[in-house]
Amino acid sequence: MVAIDPTLLTNILLIGLSGTLICLAVHFIPVGGAPAAMAQATGIGTGTVELAAGSGLVGLITAAYMYTNVENAPMALILAAGAVGSMVMLASTMFSGGLIYAYGVAVPFASAQVKKDPITGDRQDTYISKGTQGQGLPTICFVSGIVGAALGGIGGALIYYVLVGIYGQLISATSAAAVAGVFTLGVFYVNAVVPSYGVGGTIEGVHDPKFRRVVGKDIFTSFFVSILCGLLAVLIAGGISP
Amino acid sequence: MSDVKERSPNQLLLIGIIGGLLGIYLTYLLPFAGDKIGGNPAIVLRTIAPTFGALGGICAVVWGADAVRRVAKYGLGTGVPSIGQIAMGMGIIAAMFGLAIVKTIVLAGPIVALVTASILGFIVGWFAQNVIKMKIPVMIRCMTEIAASGTIIIIGFSAAVAGNFEFANIVTLVFDNGIILAVFWVGAVAMLHPFNACLGPDEKQKRLLYLAGSTGAITMAIIGIAATMTLGTSGVITLVLGIGLWIIFYKKFWDEVYHDASSVVGTGLIPKTEA
Numbered sequence: 001m002v003a004i005d006p007t008l009l010t011n012i013l014l015i016g017l018s019g020t021l022i023c024l025a026v027h028f029i030p031v032g033g034a035p036a037a038m039a040q041a042t043g044i045g046t047g048t049v050e051l052a053a054g055s056g057l058v059g060l061i062t063a064a065y066m067y068t069n070v071e072n073a074p075m076a077l078i079l080a081a082g083a084v085g086s087m088v089m090l091a092s093t094m095f096s097g098g099l100i101y102a103y104g105v106a107v108p109f110a111s112a113q114v115k116k117d118p119i120t121g122d123r124q125d126t127y128i129s130k131g132t133q134g135q136g137l138p139t140i141c142f143v144s145g146i147v148g149a150a151l152g153g154i155g156g157a158l159i160y161y162v163l164v165g166i167y168g169q170l171i172s173a174t175s176a177a178a179v180a181g182v183f184t185l186g187v188f189y190v191n192a193v194v195p196s197y198g199v200g201g202t203i204e205g206v207h208d209p210k211f212r213r214v215v216g217k218d219i220f221t222s223f224f225v226s227i228l229c230g231l232l233a234v235l236i237a238g239g240i241s242p
Numbered sequence: 243m244s245d246v247k248e249r250s251p252n253q254l255l256l257i258g259i260i261g262g263l264l265g266i267y268l269t270y271l272l273p274f275a276g277d278k279i280g281g282n283p284a285i286v287l288r289t290i291a292p293t294f295g296a297l298g299g300i301c302a303v304v305w306g307a308d309a310v311r312r313v314a315k316y317g318l319g320t321g322v323p324s325i326g327q328i329a330m331g332m333g334i335i336a337a338m339f340g341l342a343i344v345k346t347i348v349l350a351g352p353i354v355a356l357v358t359a360s361i362l363g364f365i366v367g368w369f370a371q372n373v374i375k376m377k378i379p380v381m382i383r384c385m386t387e388i389a390a391s392g393t394i395i396i397i398g399f400s401a402a403v404a405g406n407f408e409f410a411n412i413v414t415l416v417f418d419n420g421i422i423l424a425v426f427w428v429g430a431v432a433m434l435h436p437f438n439a440c441l442g443p444d445e446k447q448k449r450l451l452y453l454a455g456s457t458g459a460i461t462m463a464i465i466g467i468a469a470t471m472t473l474g475t476s477g478v479i480t481l482v483l484g485i486g487l488w489i490i491f492y493k494k495f496w497d498e499v500y501h502d503a504s505s506v507v508g509t510g511l512i513p514k515t516e517a
Contacts, residue, residue, distance in 0.1 A: 033321070049324045171413065178417035182334060185426065189331030193324045194366065198374045201319035214374075221369040228365065232339040232358070239342035239409065 012230040014162045015187065019226020020219055021155030022191040026052045026199070027215050028148025029090065030141035033202045035133060039105045042112060042134035042141060042204050044097050048196030049189070051090070052152055056188050059086035059153025063160055064181060068173075075161055082157025083150040090149035094137050101136040109136030113208045119143060134204070144205030155191075159184045163233055170240045183236075187229045191222050248447045251312065255387065258305025259356070262394035265298020266352050269401045292402045292469060292476040293483060296462040299398030299429070300487070303458035304451055306391030307436040311450055313384035314437050318376075322441065325388060326434025330426055332362045333392025341397070341409040348408050355393045363389025388433070395429040399461065402480055403469045421468045428464050432457040449498040455491035459484050 029051050032043025044051060062085025063078050070077060101107055110127035111117065112134035117124060119139045128134050137145075163180035171179070198218035203210050269291045276287035306329060314322045340355020367385030370376050400422065401407045404415040416422050436454040440446075466481025500506055 047321045047324060049320065049327055053327070174418050175413045178420070178422070179338065179413060182417060182422050182426070183338060185423075186331040186334040186338075189327045190335070190366065193320070193328035193331070194370070194374070196320045196324055197318065197370055197376055201321070217373050217375075221373050225362075225366055225369065228362065229335055232335055232362075236339055236342040239339075239345050 008234055011162050011166060011234055012227060015159055015230030015233060016223055016227035018155040018158035018162075019187055019191045019229065020223045021151050021158070022052065022056060022188060023195045023218055023222030023226075024215070025056070025148045025150075025152030025155060026192055026195040027203060027211055027218070028144045028151065028206055029055075029203075030094075030137060030145050030205045031196075031199075031201070031203055035202065039101060039107045039135045040132040041202060042110070042136065042138065043202060044094060044137065044145075048199065048201065048203075049192045051093070052148075052192040052196075053188060054093070055086040055090040055149045056152040056156045056192070057185070058089035059083065059149075060156040060160055060181065060184055060188070061085060063153070063157035064164075064177060067161065067164060068177070075158075078161045079154045079157045082153040082160075084153070086149040086153025086156070087146050090145055091142075094142055094145055098137050098142075105135075107135035109138045110134050111138045111141065111204055111207070113204050114140070118207055140207050141205045144207065147206070156184055156188055159187055166234065166237045167240065170237060179236075179240075183233055187226060187233075190225060190229065194218065194221050194225065249308070249451070251308065251383075251387075254305045254308045258302045258387075258391050258394065261301030262298040262305070262391070262398055263352055263356070265294045265296070265301065266394070266398050266401055266407060267349070268294035268298075270349070270406045273406070289476050290479060292405050292473055293480045295398045295401030295407075296465055296480050296484065297398075299395050299402065299465075300455065300458035300462060302391045302394035302398060303429070303432045303461065304454045306388055306395065306433040307450060307454035307457075308447070309384045309387035309391060310434055311437040311440075311445075311447070312380050313378060313388070314441070316378045316380075318378075322438040323430075323434050326430045328366070329388035329392035329433060330396070330430040331392075332366065332389040333359055333394075333396045334422075334426060336362055336389065336393045337396040337400070338409075340393070341407060341412065348406075351407055351409070352394075352397050355397060356390055359389040359393035360386050363387070391433070392429075395433065396425060399425045399429060399465045402462070402465050403472055403477075405473055405476070415472045419471075421472070424464060424468060428461045432461040444502065446498070446502060449495060449502060452491055452495040452498055456488055456495055459487035459491050463488060 030043035031048045032041045035041035036043045037045030059082035063082035066081035108127040110124045167176035195218040198214040272287045272291035276284035336359035337355045341351040344350045363386040367382035371381045400416045404412045440450045463484030469477030
């Protein structure tokens with residue numbers, strides 16, 4: 001059995017922290033769910049998990065690529081690679097979604113949660129169609145989404161970086177990358193679904209009143225669950241024979 | 243719905259756990275028994291053993307699909323797929339932990355994984371119920387069940403690809419070549435699809451369970467394709483048996499759909515001009 005040493009604790013805490021970052025990220029991403037798919041709510045028309053996981057996993061791929069191809073890459077570089085990968089993925093999703101909302105469905109982009117866009121200052125309420133919760137992706141949602149994707153990408157990359165460092169000493173590089181990658185996937189899904197239950201499926205982004213209402217308890221949950229996952233991840237290392 | 247006799251959650255739980263674990267353990271014990279006998283039976287047993295892992299996986303899929311049905315009935319707000327994904331997320335963490343932590347006591351692996359998954363599922367369920375306050379009475383129990391079934395699905399189908407459930411073996415034959423992603427995703431869809439497809443006011447458990455059997459079987463067929471790469475002949479058996487089971491279960495599902503529908507009519511093609 002492994003004794004409690006500082007590196008071990010740091011690793012567990014880092015995994016807990018990354019899980020919390022992923023959870024926080026979900027709150028920033030403008031998720032509209034099914035109503036948004038019919039242009040009846042603000043946000044991208046798909047589920048929280050799909051968006052968070054989609055962007056986060058691209059971040060994981062870019063981070064893993066950076067880890068493999070740059071020798072002794074510093075942690076910051078890996079995290080940055082993860083963040084950029086996620087941001088590119090979510091930005092392109094929102095951009096193409098926006099094109100369809102604007103030119104395909106022909107709706108003006110407006111948020112139902114705020115009267116004026118906090119970034120551009122444009123009036124929102126007059127542009128909302130009757131009986132809907134806003135449409136499309138206003139500037140604040142887009143920016144909020146990009147910030148969220150960056151957080152998610154950093155979270156995913158951080159778990160990967162920590163785990164591949166632990167397992168890399170025990171098994172071959174390919175196996176370590178595979179095991180770390182799959183474990184990250186698991187932690188990612190748990191932490192993407194937990195907050196999506198908290199927000200109840202849809203959220204507009206950082207300006208949504210829901211954000212302040214649920215972010216605290218979601219983060220508490222995610223931190224606890226991720227610490228547990230981190231503990232399991234570190235214990236796995238004890239079971240892997242070189 | 244109340245006049246239709248349903249299979250109780252406990253009954254399905256037993257099918258899932260006993261069937262799942264039996265299948266998983268047979269992948270390990272059959273070659274072992276074969277070595278004792280020796281000769282031709284040993285080769286036969288060694289070849290068919292991995293297929294049992296996939297059969298165990300199907301039992302877990304049926305159980306998991308029913309657990310998803312019970313919890314998702316309340317309306318999660320996020321769509322049914324989310325619960326399948328969290329199940330697999332918890333399942334894969336627990337599976338890796340369980341199989342790796344036991345080191346040389348290989349036989350304890352699946353049990354440890356199952357217990358770990360249940361604990362993880364219980365904690366997530368408890369938080370969802372009491373901290374996030376989802377107000378779903380069956381949340382804790384169902385979250386525990388789907389995590390446990392998720393881990394059996396992962397181990398069962400992985401064992402079908404790797405031949406047994408030794409962690410080192412699974413790492414080389416399932417993780418390194420990326421087959422684990424197929425196990426993860428196809429397994430998740432197998433579990434979440436039945437309720438996602440059947441939900442609605444006229445949803446019936448029998449129809450859903452047959453559909454769960456068919457999604458489990460098609461997963462088995464896909465895993466069979468993967469297993470032909472790693473194990474050769476055993477994979478072909480898994481593939482053929484998977485397709486066979488899929489046809490049987492899908493036909494059952496098809497019959498149930500016809501039975502439950504008031505009538506099935508052909509609508510013909512869409513008319514070219516409006517009348």
